[in-house]
Amino acid sequence: MGSQTEHKIPVINFSEENLKPGSDSWVLASKQIRYGLEEYGCFEIVYDNFPLQLHQSIFDAAKEVLDLPKETKMQKTSDRPGALSYVAPNPAVPLYENIAIYNPSTLEGAESFTNIMWPQGNRNFRDTVHSFSKRLEELYEITTRMVFENYDVEALFDSFRNSSLHMLRLFKYRARQMNDTNVGLIDHTDSTFITILHQIEVQGLQIKTKDGKWIDVQPSASSFIVIAGDALKAWSNDRVRACEHHVIINLENKERYSIGLFTFIKGVIHVPKELVTDEYPLRYKPFDNLAFSRFYLTEEARNSPCLIKTFCGI
Numbered sequence: 001m002g003s004q005t006e007h008k009i010p011v012i013n014f015s016e017e018n019l020k021p022g023s024d025s026w027v028l029a030s031k032q033i034r035y036g037l038e039e040y041g042c043f044e045i046v047y048d049n050f051p052l053q054l055h056q057s058i059f060d061a062a063k064e065v066l067d068l069p070k071e072t073k074m075q076k077t078s079d080r081p082g083a084l085s086y087v088a089p090n091p092a093v094p095l096y097e098n099i100a101i102y103n104p105s106t107l108e109g110a111e112s113f114t115n116i117m118w119p120q121g122n123r124n125f126r127d128t129v130h131s132f133s134k135r136l137e138e139l140y141e142i143t144t145r146m147v148f149e150n151y152d153v154e155a156l157f158d159s160f161r162n163s164s165l166h167m168l169r170l171f172k173y174r175a176r177q178m179n180d181t182n183v184g185l186i187d188h189t190d191s192t193f194i195t196i197l198h199q200i201e202v203q204g205l206q207i208k209t210k211d212g213k214w215i216d217v218q219p220s221a222s223s224f225i226v227i228a229g230d231a232l233k234a235w236s237n238d239r240v241r242a243c244e245h246h247v248i249i250n251l252e253n254k255e256r257y258s259i260g261l262f263t264f265i266k267g268v269i270h271v272p273k274e275l276v277t278d279e280y281p282l283r284y285k286p287f288d289n290l291a292f293s294r295f296y297l298t299e300e301a302r303n304s305p306c307l308i309k310t311f312c313g314i
């Protein structure tokens, strides 16, 4: 009892069978998902149908773009106000950098980013980003559909789905030298509704459990880690935990690459009335997820113990 090993995030198999809405195995998978989100704020999806070659080519694409000169990566890639797509290593997180691609599953989104980075074009990069993101958005859709069904609010699902805003982020952590910190990425929750992470053969991602222990999350080559963000926590009226996580880099680690689909909701999020009960009285005012994601980067937010509560808690 009480040992580290009893903590393991749920692993859910997405197979042909349980992807049929309404089938017994669909219902079972959606219960496991709810359990994972409420207990850990995350779970792992094993998805054997995902093309193997795409696993490899998306990492090649991440390396290719993050190896470009800094001035190239610093270019503005979106008209969105405040939308800096590149985060360079900085004193707070010296090992980490990331670059974001908006609307990556649309051909225009993938293409406009690609043409800014490579004015002569890069079809391979564009197509890889496009098809990888399309697949990941399918996982996002299945997952959120299951969540809505499980909380008996499936009638709200279609309009919700249409307001999802996706961003693909490619991360690199350089190898650690003797004098470097071991902190790849500091403790945080994401400002998203949901984040889906993908990584192969790398260690370092840890999540914090309800009882305050940090546990390793080590996905397999064909799996994805689904993480609940602050917006999902608030939407669910505190049923879902926002997953606190960080990345630790060991001295023996080589460069670490990781990929994430970050999904926000456009417009105002209200807690569904079905999720307000005696046990769960209303805990959040309606809020704008994108405004929250901007607040998340401010000085005030850095000093706040629970960002989403400070932003729109009751």
Ligand SMILES: O=C(O)CCC(=O)C(=O)O
Residues within 6 Å of the ligand: 171, 185, 190, 197, 199, 205, 245, 247, 258, 259, 260
């Ligand atoms: O690189 C990882 O494994 C996690 C990245 C992450 O949590 C983030 O950028 O929000």
Ligand SMILES: [Fe+2]
Residues within 6 Å of the ligand: 188, 189, 190, 245
């Ligand atoms: Fe994160």
